[in-house]
Each structure stands twice: as structure tokens, then as C-alpha cells.
Amino acid sequence: MKPEVILHSFGYLTEAAGVTIAVSLAGIVIGFAVGALVCAARVSHRLSLKRIGTLYVSVFRGVPLLVQLLFIYYFLAEFGLDVPAIVAAVSGLALSSAAYQAEILRGALNAVPRGQSEAAVALGFAGVDVWRRILMPQALRISIPPLINEFILLLKASSLVSVVGIAELTRVSMNIASLTYRPLEAYVGGGLFYLAINLVLAGFGAIAERRLAIGGVR
Amino acid sequence: MNADLLWRYLPSLLSGFAVTVFCWSVGGALGLVLGFAIALARRVPLPPLQWFLRAFVEIFRGTPFLVQLFLLYAGGPYVGLRLSATAAGVLGLALYSSAYFAEIFRAGFGAVPVGQIEAATSVGMAPFDVLKRVALPAALIAAVPPIVNMLIILSKETVVLSIITVPELMYQVQTMAAETFTAFDAIFAMAVFYWLLVECVSRLGARVEKRVTAFLSPSGARG
Numbered sequence: 017m018k019p020e021v022i023l024h025s026f027g028y029l030t031e032a033a034g035v036t037i038a039v040s041l042a043g044i045v046i047g048f049a050v051g052a053l054v055c056a057a058r059v060s061h062r063l064s065l066k067r068i069g070t071l072y073v074s075v076f077r078g079v080p081l082l083v084q085l086l087f088i089y090y091f092l093a094e095f096g097l098d099v100p101a102i103v104a105a106v107s108g109l110a111l112s113s114a115a116y117q118a119e120i121l122r123g124a125l126n127a128v129p130r131g132q133s134e135a136a137v138a139l140g141f142a143g144v145d146v147w148r149r150i151l152m153p154q155a156l157r158i159s160i161p162p163l164i165n166e167f168i169l170l171l172k173a174s175s176l177v178s179v180v181g182i183a184e185l186t187r188v189s190m191n192i193a194s195l196t197y198r199p200l201e202a203y204v205g206g207g208l209f210y211l212a213i214n215l216v217l218a219g220f221g222a223i224a225e226r227r228l229a230i231g232g233v234r
Numbered sequence: 235m236n237a238d239l240l241w242r243y244l245p246s247l248l249s250g251f252a253v254t255v256f257c258w259s260v261g262g263a264l265g266l267v268l269g270f271a272i273a274l275a276r277r278v279p280l281p282p283l284q285w286f287l288r289a290f291v292e293i294f295r296g297t298p299f300l301v302q303l304f305l306l307y308a309g310g311p312y313v314g315l316r317l318s319a320t321a322a323g324v325l326g327l328a329l330y331s332s333a334y335f336a337e338i339f340r341a342g343f344g345a346v347p348v349g350q351i352e353a354a355t356s357v358g359m360a361p362f363d364v365l366k367r368v369a370l371p372a373a374l375i376a377a378v379p380p381i382v383n384m385l386i387i388l389s390k391e392t393v394v395l396s397i398i399t400v401p402e403l404m405y406q407v408q409t410m411a412a413e414t415f416t417a418f419d420a421i422f423a424m425a426v427f428y429w430l431l432v433e434c435v436s437r438l439g440a441r442v443e444k445r446v447t448a449f450l451s452p453s454g455a456r457g
Contacts, residue, residue, distance in 0.1 A: 067432065073436075075361055075434060077383070077386055077432070077436065078386075078429055078432045078433060078436070079429075080390060080425075080428070083425070116383045116387075119380065119382065119383050120377040120379060120380045120383065121374065122379055123376045123377065123378060123379035123380055124341075124345065124376050126375045126447055126450065127342070127345040127372070127375040127376035128345075129347055130450060146377065157344075158341055158344060158345040158376050159341065159376070161337040161340050161341035161344070162337065162338050162339065162340065162341050162380035162383075165295070165334045165337050165384070166380075166383070168295055168296065169334075169387060182310070190344070203301075206276065207297060207298065207301055210296070210297070210298065211293075211296045211297055214292070214295065214296035215292060215296055218292055218295070218296070
């Protein structure tokens, strides 16, 4: 074990970690937005919307992320739709994560006591306000730990976007390993970056949980 | 596509699929039990226990499964832990998933209205009964969809076991691809098997969910 190798390649790893963070963050944010929409479709009373939501989850949760990425990047190009690598990477991560996030949100929404929305309706809240002020905040509070789980999984899954030619943390660690013939150091270095990012994510989760917690509830 | 070839390799693919299903189901079940125990233990107000469990969850959640598996299989013997490849694989899956399941259960318990626990306690239910009859059924409403998510992710994570030579589906597919120079057929077969597994898990999950949310309202649960 030669720690110097990690120190020498620290700059490259930091830069690559930046790429990983950027791609994952974009994936998380867009995935959350799409996931919320899919969740709304799945809990809708309109049968057609419900079917679309169910189909979306079954497809994007059932097909491996690697296949989705390759599909977006290589297959769409066959039909003249030339997707830039970064767009393919972010949309692949976002679309697959959205399916998982939709399920998490749906579970949380079901756990909000039914009386809450009934009370809101009885008090004269408009339909949108029931969602915005009553259901969403409570569902969000419940869903934070599994959402953080999902964000961490997405961050680790972002190593797959190297297949569309993006030099993120795992790819750069591999390059360093093959340049220096020191695979252990290179991968430990890369792994430490992943761990650090994930700990920050988990920290944000803990803060969000504390902020959204209500008195007396643990 | 070469149907003949697939037919010839079907027995080895099927045995690989059986190993995959075995590792996934045992690992997932152990992970669920361990995760549930961690979620319960995290409610005990004892700071050292809290720190330990927090560190356990963050480490197993924050590091890649491949690294954990290597450490368990290749590093285990240094501390006297000699495991067969399959045992290391199952144990690895259990430890890895338990961190995620612990967080899912914790969120589920967090969603139980406090009034329900207070009511159950004040009518004289024993702590275990409060857990079994009040807290757990309510917690499962929020917990089942993420649990199904995680089980699906775990089923795809089993391919990593091929690296420590567990003879599961990926291992058999790679063997087939190497022996016959037909990457496409082999990977196509793998895709079919995994899709089958994921589809079964999500169907099963939907049924379990219907069951645990059946009491919510006469018109049925949302979704």
C-alpha cells in the first residue's frame, strides 16, 4: 500500500468527484420531479393515468440502468436523435431513479392518516392546497430516510455513466489504476471519495429530518 | 440468436438462476430481519448503541457492495472467518441490504401517528403487543413500497457475486459466452431471467401492499 499514489492523483480524483456529484445531483433533482409526477399519476383516480404510471414504474424499475443508458445513448441515435453524452447520462439516471422515488413517495402518501385530507377538505381547502399544504409536507417527512437510501444508491449507480464516455469517479480510478499499476490505492482513493459524498448526503438527510420533524414524533 | 445453443446451455443457466434466487431470497430475508432489528434498536435511548448503529448503517450504505464482498471473502480469513463463496455472498447481501432496510423501517415507524401508540399504551397493551398490533401494521404502509424497491435492487446486485465465483446466473452466462463466443445470446438469456425475477417480485410486492393497506378505507388504499 502506497498512499502517495492517492495523494499524487488527488487532483484528478477531486475533479472526477465533481463530475460524479454534478451528474448525480442533476439525476436526483430531475428524478424527484419526474418521480413526483409518476406518483401523482399512480394515485390518480383516472384509470388511464394510473395505467401509465404503473407501466412507467414496471419498465424503468425492471430494466437495468446500464441497458437504459445504452438505449438512450446508442439506440436513439439510430433514429437521428443524437443525444449528447451528458444528457444521456443525466436522463438515464433520472428516469430510472424516478421509478423508485415514485414508489417511495406513494408509500409515504398512503401513510398520511386519511383524516388529514378529509379535515382539509372539510375546512374548505382547494384540491391543490390539500396537496401542497397538507399531503406533500407530511409525505415528504415520512419518505426522507428511504429517499436518502435511493439518493445514495443513485450516486453509486452513477459509476455506470462511464459507458457513455463520461470520466466520472470510477472511470478515473480505473485510469489511475492502469497508469500507476497500483489498483488497490486507486480504488481505495476513489472509494473514499464515494464514502465522503455519501456521508454528506446522509448528513443532509438527518438535517432535513430534524427540520421537518414535528413535536413529540420520532 | 441461436436457439439450439440456448437449449444446450439451458440446464447450466437454470442452475445459475436457482443459485441467484437462493442467494437473493436468503440474503434479502436475513437483511430484512437484521434491518428490522436495527430499526428497533435505534429507538433505545443509549448513546453508544446509537453511535454504533449509525456508523454501521452509514458504512454499509456508503460503500460499494463489491468492496464489502471482497473484504468479507478475501479479508475474512485474516480474522478467522472462513466462508465458502456462496456463504460469503449471502452474508454480504444480508449485511448490505440490512443498512437500507433499517432506514426504511425507521421511516415507517416515524410515520405511525403518536396518538395511536399512546392510545394503545393507555388501554393497557403490552409493549410487544403495541409493536405487533399497532405500530408495525401502520409502519408497513409506508415501508412496503421502498422494501420492494430495495428487493428489486438487491436482485440486480446479485450479479456482483459472480466475481467471488458464486455459480449464479451471471457466472453461468459469462461461462456460456466464453465457451461459445456468443455474447448476445448469453446476455439475452440473462435479461429474460432477471426480468422474470423482477416482475415476480413486483407482482408479489403489489399483493403484499394490497394486504397491508386493506384496512385503510372502504374504497381501498390510494394507488
